[in-house]
Amino acid sequence: MATTTRRSSGRAKKPAASKDELLQYYRDMLLIRRFEEKAGQLYGMGLIGGFCHLYIGQEAVVVGLEATAKEGDQRITTYRDHGHMIACGMDPKGVMAELTGREGGYSRGKGGSMHMFSKEKHFYGGHGIVGANVPLGAGIAFANKYRGNDNVCFTYFGDGAANQGQVYETYNMAELWDLPVIFVIENNQYAMGTSVKRSTKSKTLYERGVAYGIEGEQVDGMDVLAVKAAGEKAVKHCRDGNGPYILEVMTYRYRGHSMSDPAKYRTREEVQKMRDERDPINQVRDLLLKGKHATEDELKEIDKDIKGVVNDAAQFAQDSPEPAVEELWTDIYAEAG
Numbered sequence: 001m002a003t004t005t006r007r008s009s010g011r012a013k014k015p016a017a018s019k020d021e022l023l024q025y026y027r028d029m030l031l032i033r034r035f036e037e038k039a040g041q042l043y044g045m046g047l048i049g050g051f052c053h054l055y056i057g058q059e060a061v062v063v064g065l066e067a068t069a070k071e072g073d074q075r076i077t078t079y080r081d082h083g084h085m086i087a088c089g090m091d092p093k094g095v096m097a098e099l100t101g102r103e104g105g106y107s108r109g110k111g112g113s114m115h116m117f118s119k120e121k122h123f124y125g126g127h128g129i130v131g132a133n134v135p136l137g138a139g140i141a142f143a144n145k146y147r148g149n150d151n152v153c154f155t156y157f158g159d160g161a162a163n164q165g166q167v168y169e170t171y172n173m174a175e176l177w178d179l180p181v182i183f184v185i186e187n188n189q190y191a192m193g194t195s196v197k198r199s200t201k202s203k204t205l206y207e208r209g210v211a212y213g214i215e216g217e218q219v220d221g222m223d224v225l226a227v228k229a230a231g232e233k234a235v236k237h238c239r240d241g242n243g244p245y246i247l248e249v250m251t252y253r254y255r256g257h258s259m260s261d262p263a264k265y266r267t268r269e270e271v272q273k274m275r276d277e278r279d280p281i282n283q284v285r286d287l288l289l290k291g292k293h294a295t296e297d298e299l300k301e302i303d304k305d306i307k308g309v310v311n312d313a314a315q316f317a318q319d320s321p322e323p324a325v326e327e328l329w330t331d332i333y334a335e336a337g
């Protein structure tokens with residue numbers, strides 16, 4: 001088994017993309033951004049309770065990778081999961097209703113932000129225990145291999161989770177058994193208030209795979225085209241039966257770790273610089289405008305449409321009733337047989 005790792009040259013050599021592709025990524029990323037902004041507002045109004053971790057800034061990661069998925073591929077992620085659900089085609093209404101604890105939500109209002117699933121879209125959650133979804137992702141990939149299909153499981157986790165012991169037990173077994181799992185490390189540079197520079201002396205996280213014989217690479221996660229290009233390579237590697245692949249996707253979250261975050265661990269200037277210079281949506285917007293694929297007015301129309309979708313989701317959530325008391329006793333055990 002090859003043990004090479006490399007850095008993606010995504011930023012230096014931008015892969016070409018058609019007008020339709022660029023417009024699709026623009027819409028998909030904007031939908032996540034506007035959805036998350038609305039979730040933040042509803043949280044502020046007291047309509048969302050409990051934990052709520054926003055994905056704003058990281059949109060290019062999941063949109064770029066979803067562009068490489070095919071029917072039947074699975075995805076599993078952490079508590080920072082709203083973007084992943086929307087990107088794989090789950091209904092924003094059902095996600096927003098779950099956030100607000102309403103009957104119309106994906107877990108009938110009983111799960112909230114971190115506990116949503118979709119059998120139809122092969123979305124396996126939503127996991128609050130740092131690192132714990134990683135072995136589950138390998139288990140899903142094991143099922144693919146056992147069933148003899150060529151599906152892959154996208155298993156997302158953070159830079160903080162990458163220091164968890166169970167991740168390395170999983171790497172070992174996944175490579176040993178050639179499991180079709182893409183380990184996606186969303187390196188947003190912080191684990192709660194801890195900068196990655198304070199949590200490890202490793203310069204890169206993907207290179208840790210070398211110890212287990214797993215190939216991998218680092219990619220610019222603010223550039224949706226670079227993410228997609230690296231994702232295609234990773235997906236091919238897995239579908240061809242070569243075992244797992246590690247993608248360390250360099251990204252950044254603009255908001256706090258969760259809605260309650262004093263944000264004392266970084267400067268406002270640092271965040272603003274990322275927003276101004278590296279924003280994933282603005283990068284695609286620039287490509288659309290410079291390539292004369294769209295005018296400012298057309299892009300404004302898209303934003304208006306998307307705001308409409310998000311407002312409808314927020315309205316649906318607020319109109320949906322809270323779950324009935326009897327719901328306390330449902331969805332606890334699976335029906336036998």
Ligand SMILES: Cc1ncc(C[n+]2csc(CCOP(=O)(O)OP(=O)(O)O)c2C)c(N)n1
Pocket residue numbers: 078080128129130131157158159160161162186188190191192257
């Ligand atoms: C086993 C475990 N330890 C600690 C926590 C508390 N905790 C929740 S999120 C988090 C930080 C994880 O950071 P990272 O993996 O970088 O993901 P990010 O939040 O940046 O997406 C911690 C320590 C937890 N949920 N589970």
Ligand SMILES: [Mg+2]
Pocket residue numbers: 158159160186187188189190191192
């Ligand atoms: Mg992190």
